[in-house]
Amino acid sequence: MGAQLRVYKQKISSAQTTKKITKAMELIAASRIQKAMGRVRAASPFARAVTRAVSAVATHSNVDHPLTREPEVIRRSAVVIFSSDRGLAGAFNSQVLREGVELAQLLRSEGREVAFYLVGRKAVAYFAFRKIASVEQWTGDTDTPHFRTAQEISTELLSAFERGGENDGVDEIHLVYNRFVSMMTQTPESVRLLPLEIVEADQAASNEAVYPLYEFEPEAETVLDSLLPVYIQSRVFNAMLQSSAAKHAATQKAMKSASDNADKLITDYTRLRNNARQAEITQQIAEIVGGADALASSK
Template sequence: MGAQIRVYRQKIASTTSMQKIFKAMELIATSRIGKARQRVAASLPYSNAITRAVSAVASQSEVNHPLTTEPDNIRRAAVLVMTSDRGLAGAYSASVLKQAEHLIELLHGEGKDVTTYLVGRKAQAYFDFRGRDYAKVWTGGTDAPEFETARELRKTLLADFATDFDEGGVDEIHVVYTQFKSMVVQEPAVIRLLPLEVVEEEVESSSDLLPLYDFEPKPEDVLDALLPRYIEARIFAALLQAAASELAARQRAMKSAGDNANDLIKKYTRLRNNARQAEITQELSEIVAGADALNAS
């Protein structure tokens, strides 16, 4: 009985230690999620403004620009996968990787080669474990992305997009990330970054009309200047949403883990008390039996 009680005590101590870690990580994620949501909200005005500007240039002028022209034959696609650097975030990274696998399978089914670019150590570990190739990986700071990372991603992707297919270039670029909708809902999403798809939306009021522009210099030069910034803004917005989603997923996962640890502590405490009670009962029985034997003699 004594050995069994010691085992339960060790389990209670180790579970209590883990519960403290879970609680600390939950508090850290909770403290950071507010700033992450503010960064997502702050990025929207600029992203919306540059999207309207690019749409106005592309829709109000007949421009044959490489970044907005659909290739006749798409032979290779680039897939940028955004995961986390650290675990303990529930199914956050697994959901993104599952969505990426579905997209890669779909592209292969269309007869396209796929070149992958990874963000986060979880994606790197996933591809390394399976012995699969990837063009480049960016790690560090997935829960607090910097704009410089988006700039490096833009430079790499645009350089490969401008490269010929025979030299390893790509014809289209897709981004797989997690879209932050609320603290409870975060969904994996796929966007086609390039070639740019300009969709003419229905106008509900006069305030929704795109303004008329006179272009100086030429529309091609304006697009040359706008599109790289537009790509940066889209990538950075995806990084920010992925970061907010990661923190929200980690906060929920750590809260659930802490609750489960508390349940385990209660269970082990009850089993330890039962074992102690059984030990005491056995000792009392032995004392009574010994006393009876002495009286009988």
């Protein structure tokens, strides 16, 4: 019985240590998510402004630009998957990886070859374990994304798009990332980045908004040449910021659940320890009473 008590004490101590760790990680994630949400809010106005400018130029200028032209045949598609460098975030990485793999299967069913570009160590490890080839990888900058990483990703994607599917490049680019909805909800989202889909013009029309009339100086094609790389960088950086905020929220939720589970384990093991101790005390009393009765009967 004493050995059983020691086992329960060790389990209680282990659960208490785990709770301290998960509670600390929960608090760290809670502090980081506020900064991540602040960065998303700060970057959103610029991203919206660039999107509106590109949409207006592409919609009202009728310029046949390589980045807005729909190719006749799409041979090769790029799928950029944004994961995290660290785990302990619940289903954060598994759901975005599943979304990316399902998108790749859909593209292959349409007769397109898929080229993967991976952001985050979890995506790199997932593809390495399954021996799935990837074109390029970026790691170490997912918790607090820097704009220079978005520039590197954008430069690589633009270079591949300009080469085209015939020359070991790509004909279209898709981004797959977790979008931050709320502290409890992070949803995987896939967006086609190139060729440019002018979605905001349709949204503006549905909202009865009116685009401003632009006069282009120099010509519209030169304006698009300057705007589109900035637009792509802003979209990639926004995806990184959304993924970072979603990851911290998922970590906080997962660590809170782990802390609650540790509390439940402590309660259960404490009850079992008390029952074992009570049984040990009862057995000792029974042995004392039995010994006393044996002495009394022998006299």
